[in-house]
Amino acid sequence: MKRIVIVGASHRCLTMFVRGLKDMRGKTLEFVGIYDPNKTRCKVFRDEVGDSLVIYPDFDTMMKEASPDGVIVASTDNTHARYVIGALDYGVDVYCEKPLTNTYEDCLAIREAEKRSGKTVHVTFNCRFMPYFAKIKELLRSGIIGKVHAVNYEYMLNRWHGGDYMKRWHGMMEVSRGMLLHKSTHHFDVANWLLDDEPVSVSAMGTRSFYGNPERCFGYRCSTCERSAECESYKSQSAPMDKALYFDAEHEDGYIRDRCAHRPESDIYDNMAVTVTYKGGTLLTYTLNLFSMKEGYNLTITGEDGMLICNNFGKGFEDKGEYEIILMTKENEVQRITFPIAEGAHGGGDIKLREMMFGAECDDPLGQSADSFAGVVSAMIGIGANESIKTGKHYDLASAIDTLR
Ligand SMILES: NC(=O)c1ccc[n+]([C@@H]2O[C@H](COP(=O)([O-])OP(=O)(O)OC[C@H]3O[C@@H](n4cnc5c(N)ncnc54)[C@H](O)[C@@H]3O)[C@@H](O)[C@H]2O)c1
Numbered sequence: 001m002k003r004i005v006i007v008g009a010s011h012r013c014l015t016m017f018v019r020g021l022k023d024m025r026g027k028t029l030e031f032v033g034i035y036d037p038n039k040t041r042c043k044v045f046r047d048e049v050g051d052s053l054v055i056y057p058d059f060d061t062m063m064k065e066a067s068p069d070g071v072i073v074a075s076t077d078n079t080h081a082r083y084v085i086g087a088l089d090y091g092v093d094v095y096c097e098k099p100l101t102n103t104y105e106d107c108l109a110i111r112e113a114e115k116r117s118g119k120t121v122h123v124t125f126n127c128r129f130m131p132y133f134a135k136i137k138e139l140l141r142s143g144i145i146g147k148v149h150a151v152n153y154e155y156m157l158n159r160w161h162g163g164d165y166m167k168r169w170h171g172m173m174e175v176s177r178g179m180l181l182h183k184s185t186h187h188f189d190v191a192n193w194l195l196d197d198e199p200v201s202v203s204a205m206g207t208r209s210f211y212g213n214p215e216r217c218f219g220y221r222c223s224t225c226e227r228s229a230e231c232e233s234y235k236s237q238s239a240p241m242d243k244a245l246y247f248d249a250e251h252e253d254g255y256i257r258d259r260c261a262h263r264p265e266s267d268i269y270d271n272m273a274v275t276v277t278y279k280g281g282t283l284l285t286y287t288l289n290l291f292s293m294k295e296g297y298n299l300t301i302t303g304e305d306g307m308l309i310c311n312n313f314g315k316g317f318e319d320k321g322e323y324e325i326i327l328m329t330k331e332n333e334v335q336r337i338t339f340p341i342a343e344g345a346h347g348g349g350d351i352k353l354r355e356m357m358f359g360a361e362c363d364d365p366l367g368q369s370a371d372s373f374a375g376v377v378s379a380m381i382g383i384g385a386n387e388s389i390k391t392g393k394h395y396d397l398a399s400a401i402d403t404l405r
Contacts, residue, residue, distance in 0.1 A: 001026075001027070001028060002028060002030070002069040003030060003068045003070075004029050004030065004032065004071070005032060005033035005034065005072070006031060006045065006072045006074065007036070009036035009041035009044065010041075010075065010245075011241065011245055013074035015345070016345075016354070017072055017095075024358055024359070028358065029070075029358055031045075031049050033055075033062045034046070034056065034062075035055075035056045035057075035059050039055060040249035043055070044241075044249075059083060060086070069092065070092060071083065071095070072096075072097075073094060073096040077102050077175065077181065078175045080097070080100060081101040081103075081109060084101070085110060085113040087119075089116075091118075093121075094122065095124065096124065096375070097124050098124050098125055098185050099378065100185075100375030100378075101375075102177040102382070104380070104400060107376040107379055107380060107383075108403065110375075121371065122370065122371070123370040124353060125186065125189045125193075125374065126350050126352075126353045127189065127346070128193055128368040129348070129350075129356070130348055132310070133190055134366055135337065135339065136299075138366070139308060139337070140195075145301065146304030146305030147303055147304045150282065150285075150301075151195070151284040151302075152284075152299070152300045154287045155184075155287065156288075156292035156295060156297065158292055158295040159233050160234075160235075161290075162233075162270065163211065163233025163291075164261070165182070166233070166259075166262070166266045166270070166290070167235065167257065168255070168257055168259065170182055171265075171268055173267050173268050177382065178268040178269055178386060179270075179272065179288060180288070180382040181379060184381075185379060189374060191284050193370075195280065197280045198278065199276045199279075199380075199397045199398075199401070200276075200277045200278060201276070201394050201397055202395050203394045204272065204275070204385035204386070204388045205273050205389060206272040206389040207271045208268075208270055209270055211262055211270050212263075214264070216262045217260050217262035217263060218230065218231060221256055221258045222235045222258035223237045235257070271289045272287065272289070272389075273285075274287070274385045295313070295314070296312050296313030296314060297312055297313075298311050307327075308326070309326040310325050322338045322339065324336055324338050353368075356368060373404070381397065383395075384397050
């Protein structure tokens with residue numbers, strides 16, 4: 001049975017791993033330790049797992065005393081590298097939440113640590129496991145649209161979801177490095193994986209268009225806001241998990257989960273446009289905004305012999321009750337490829353990702369498992385894009401990625 005320890009008593013870790021792996025607990029794996037500076041949040045995990053989950057005062061004590069076989073790193077993004085490298089140096093495999101990390105220096109340090117340890121880093125790119133993207137991958141692999149020349153990927157978050165990032169650490173550039181790392185790491189990885197190619201150069205623009213508007217900042221935090229009914233980003237504190245993990249734990253570290261989405265302190269871009277060129281010649285144009293009326297994406301992949309049109313806006317918007325990918329190999333001839341909507345979080349991706357990471361060994365014909373190289377390549381697109389926004393110049397990804405092999 002694998003002994004697993006946790007770094008980061010986060011909402012994600014509780015739902016994705018502790019609850020998500022419930023059926024495997026006690027059979028193929030057991031959670032034996034947790035470290036997070038906030039002990040109130042750690043206790044929520046112990047209540048869930050039982051007394052066998054030891055709450056450790058620091059990471060090194062945990063690594064020495066728990067003798068784990070694997071470490072799940074699910075803390076804030078800016079802290080991943082320290083624990084990934086630490087775990088590797090203790091000779092232990094790592095399961096790291098995305099983004100693997102968010103600076104070039106950390107990318108380099110992780111790759112070097114992995115080489116010297118001989119252990120493995122797995123990155124939780126769950127989009128690869130969504131049946132929808134798996135189907136696109138299969139179609140591209142079949143060669144039905146020929147060599148891909150252009151990928152147009154527009155991603156829209158609604159004001160509840162987009163606003164949610166503005167309320168806490170994600171909204172601080174210093175911690176998350178913005179959405180081109182925190183969120184787009186999924187999308188850049190999907191593009192890299194679908195194309196089976198490496199990016200060469202990136203240029204980007206970013207603005208803060210919607211959030212931070214003093215006229216929309218109605219109060220300090222949602223839970224005490226008197227104008228919550230008027231706000232599209234309002235977050236209720238009624239969910240028991242939110243109460244236990246955040247509201248009851250804030251006395252320890254002052255982490256307030258429901259600051260106003262328009263608070264003046266958050267400083268990340270909420271409106272971004274990115275262009276990436278690939279070795280094979282493909283051009284990716286990508287946009288992300290955090291303030292749309294409807295959440296979803298438009299993804300169009302244009303090849304030499306056809307195109308795939310993949311629009312996903314979910315309920316209330318052309319709700320077809322099933323997934324649909326449009327394939328065109330001749331002008332005005334539409335083939336609709338439909339298949340059932342998957343159960344579970346993140347479009348069914350989380351279930352399959354957990355099976356691949358912690359289940360019985362199985363084949364991976366589509367190459368859905370993501371290693372540290374995939375993690376750093378995706379992160380580098382975001383890092384390069386941020387740099388390009390600052391300098392107004394293209395960022396040379398090929399040279400940076402060559403140092404990370
Ligand atoms: N794969 C996905 O689809 C997905 C979805 C959501 C979140 N995530 C990732 O999961 C991670 C957690 O996100 P969340 O929103 O659930 O976070 P959260 O805000 O619920 O928790 C973050 C935790 O990190 C802890 N922390 C802060 N500094 C730390 C340090 N120095 N050492 C150890 N722990 C520290 C905090 O105390 C807190 O418990 C992030 O990396 C995020 O990007 C991934």
